[in-house]
Amino acid sequence: MPVIKNLVLDLGNVVVDVDYPRFCLKAGIDVDAFEAFYNTPFFRDFETGKKSREDYFPALEKYTGFPAARRKEFERQIHTAFPLRLRTWGLIHFLKQHIPVYLLSNTNVVDFENIDAYVGLRKAFHNVYLSYEQQRSKPDPDTYHHAARVLGVRPEETLFCDDRQDNIEGVRQAGWHGFQVENEDDFLIFLTNTLKLNHGGLTW
Structure with a gap:
């Protein structure tokens, strides 16, 4: 053996x-929009370091409407998606x-x-x-x-x-x-x- x-x-x-609906409810983000964003080529590039943190928040706003100006709020809460x-x-x-x-x-x-x-x-x-x-x-x-x-x-x-x-x-x-x-x-x-x-x- x-x-x-x-x-x-x-x-x-x-x-x-992995509980994105839990996080999206807290953050006021439409979960379907967020999951569509997750499935984009951008997100795959983000996971392999081809896109930066600075690239991420404008893209998040584009796909979900969550304002890039509220990025600190997003980052404080994202751990709730991963109990x-x-x-x-x-x-x-x-x-x-x-x-x-x-x-x-x-x-x-x-x-x-x-x-x-x-x-x-x-x-x-x-x-x-x-x-x-x-x-x-x-x-x-x-x-x-x-x-x-x-x-x-x-x-x-x-x-x-x-x-x-x-x-x-x-x-x-x-x-x-x-x-x-x-x-x-x-x-x-x-x-x-x-x-x-x-x-x-x-x-x-």
């Missing part, structure tokens, strides 16, 4: 829920005492920095690999090859957990182990019952 010496987690729908999965959060802090635990996420500077300011994401993990900093995104297998070098992990000793099947397929093509997170309950069962914590790592 493989020995897992490194655990790598996605952010959205793994460590935090922590508290049981997973607690387990991360337990597991990191035994094996390295990393974060690998397609995200952007506005979302990540404001979640980080609220809950301390960076310090919760041994290291983070973020699409907007690395200018690479999942599910491209090259992203995982690059992430292995940046994080200093061996793919065959590394398990990546993500909610999207295409990201799991990409990571397996790169030689990693992968587990698709469909809900928090099943994920916690997998980490606590299916995987066994032994000296030097996790085993099936």
